[in-house]
Amino acid sequence: MPKSRSQQISLGDTPYYHCVSRCVRRAFLCGVDAITGQNYEHRRGWVEERLLFLTQVFAIQVCAYAVMSNHTHMVLFVDEDETKNWSAMDVITRWHQLHKGTLVTQQYEREGAVPEHLQPLLDSTVEAYRQRLMDISWFMRELNEPIARLANQEDNCTGRFWEGRFKSQALLDDAALMACMAYVDLNPIRANIDDTPETSAYTSIKQRIAMALHHKQPQHLAPFIGNPRHNQPKGLPYSLNDYIELVDLTGRIIRDDKPGHIDISLTPILQRLNIPSESWLTLTAEFEQHTHIAVGTETNLTHYYQHSHYQRRPKIAKTKKLLA
Structure with a gap:
């Protein structure tokens, strides 16, 4: 039996969570209907607009997001303070x-x-x-329910638009956080929807790159604040330029199927995250397949499962190998 969301989300272990919502009707409910040819692409704009609005209301920041044709990915930061x-x-x-x-x-x-x-x-x-206002379940409810009502009104029908439960994963350390963010930002490229990060519509990476060209960061996304230091402000503890370059190079390597030829410019941030190059490619290509309810090193996972009263530690051996 699945655990309740309140048991899965433990702010004492981590404020970072990867959340996924999926549509329940046809495969391209938010994109182009292959049967009728009707284009529902504008619904992705609904999701993006609502998501960024909610960051102004909740004490929850968005680190990364991708609105796909039939599901959404978000990496969220709960700012309890x-x-x-x-x-x-x-x-x-x-x-x-x-x-x-x-x-x-x-x-x-x-x-x-x-x-x-x-x-x-x-x-x-x-x-x-x-x-x-600091509860991820309420955040997801306030995101998904208005979208469902709009879609049902447009389709002139009733019933569920999204699956009943959204999926959430606890990201227990910086390595899990960065790998999951890159995985989310590269979703449209892996799905052959877009060719480059800067042209991938309805994603956080497109917004970050567009603003970076003007030496700014998006107002409604969690900011990158540079490398960890004393008395640092709130934000993602890495360089924005490093992250953009990391996503771009990772996406290019995955698309070209060259797992053994990683550009040397990837080395600094991967060394700081202590992730081997091969493991990084596996995580950013198949994050959900190799992870479970929480993601992190073996020590962090063990603490999380103990706090959450899990009797088993699912997929810990696989995660241990990838994030050793």
């Missing part, structure tokens, strides 16, 4: 961008206060909203 700095008004204002809230929260937003006898109710509601 951010929610601790939110005032009651901050929490309510954010939640009201998604839902109407209650009469009490509406009164508080409108007037800045509520009668004394309603204060306990307001406080408990604010804390409930605060927890939801």
